[in-house]
Amino acid sequence: MNIRLKTKAEISESALTHNYNTICSHVREHTVGKAPEVICVVKADGYGHGVDTVSEVLGNVGCRFFAVSSEMEAKELRELEMGRGRHPQILILGYTFPENAAAMAELDVICAAVSYDHAILLAAEAEKAGVRLKVHIKLDTGMNRVGFSAMPCDADRTAAQIAELKANPNLDLCGIFTHYAVADDEFLDKKYKEDGIERTLRQLERYKNVLSKLEALGVDPGLRHTANSAAIFGCPDTYFDAVRAGVILYGMFPNGEVNGILRPVMRLSSTVGHTHTMYKGESVSYGGVFTADRDMTVAVITAGYADGYVRRYTGGYVTVNGRQYRQVGRICMDQFMIDITGHESEVHPGDEAVLFGGDDCSALENLARLAQTINYECTCIVTKRVPRIRTK
Secondary structure, three states: OOOOOOOOOEEHHHHHHHHHHHHHHHHOOOOOOOOOOOEOOOOHHHOOOOOHHHHHHHHHOOEEEEEEEEEHHHHHHHHHHOOOOOEEEEEEOOOHHHHHHHHHHOOOOEEOOOHHHEEEEEHHHHHHHHOOOEEEEEEEEEOOOOEEEEOOOHHHHHHHHHHHHHOOOEEEEEEEOEEEEEEEEEEEEEEEHHHOOOHHHHHHHHHOOOHHHHOHHHOOOOOOEEEEEEHHHOOOOHOOOOOEEHHHOOOOOOOOOOOOOOOOOOOOOOEEEEEOOOOOOOOOOOOOEEEOOEEEEEEEOOOOHHHOOHHOOOOOEEEEEEEEEEEEEOOOOOEEEEEOOOOOOOOOOEEEEEOOOOOOOHHOOOOHHHHHOHHHHHHHHOOOOOOEEEOO
16 A cells, blocks of 8 residues: 655665765775774764664665664664674663663674773673673763873773773673764864864864873773774774764764765655635734744644744744745644745645755755754654655
């Protein structure tokens, strides 16, 4: 049975392939010697794009290393890839429950050790199960979120702890990484350069300091990776053995810049469901926050906050038949209204309304600014009831 979809998110395979190849080319061009591995971050259901589609396309064009956020994401991805006859490396970037250590070892998933105590608990659970768990050490170099402390005053202790863990028979310590807090501000927007703060380079030096101490102890921590999306395009000095491509895979720059380098992967569209006249003095939608100052024509779009087109987008615009129209009144759960006054003959029930995508990312960035958020929150919150449709 074929059912026409009122709202859908089209996921472009060609745009995703273009972005991956662009990232790989950029990394190769800015590397002396062997280029680092590109780790593709597909957490949060591929930033809302659908991990099934995203992982398949990326695997088809050469990705052999993925990063996720949780045990369930790792399990889902491993099962998807096993069904395709592939076995990429999978890294959980965040905290893993120690009691899940055996299951993750069975799935051949790498877990981040976010502290010494966490690593010891992971090792204990692995020992009970008779398995050896792969881990990457997470260093906290200044994000102050999770990780072994890389502060200069703690570096010796941290290096000694890592050396101890390297010798633990229940752990396969095969990597060490950190995460930058303001790389997009520094490398893309140049916000901090005038003040000489350079926080990211300070984080980088703290990371390298721990590596030097490990080298002095004769410890090889394995795969070294620090570069996130902003650092990939902004600072080749952060590359090491691998880089982690997240938001840039999906065609968005982390600082919200509209550019011609990457292509948006998601195109979110809905449908015109109704048009009518709203007379001067009448208000539209819940709360009556918008009142017509003249007779006007509104069109109803069949999407709302239950689809991820949230109330914070009030005042944005959508495109119908090539023309932009401003949204008016509060956005409802399943519908919202646009002002089509003067263009009534161009907008009809059943017409497609493009909410974002299919352009240079301008529409998405406008919504992000209205919501006072970042572009990839906008894609992540497109809900499960919106079908993801693969397109070439």
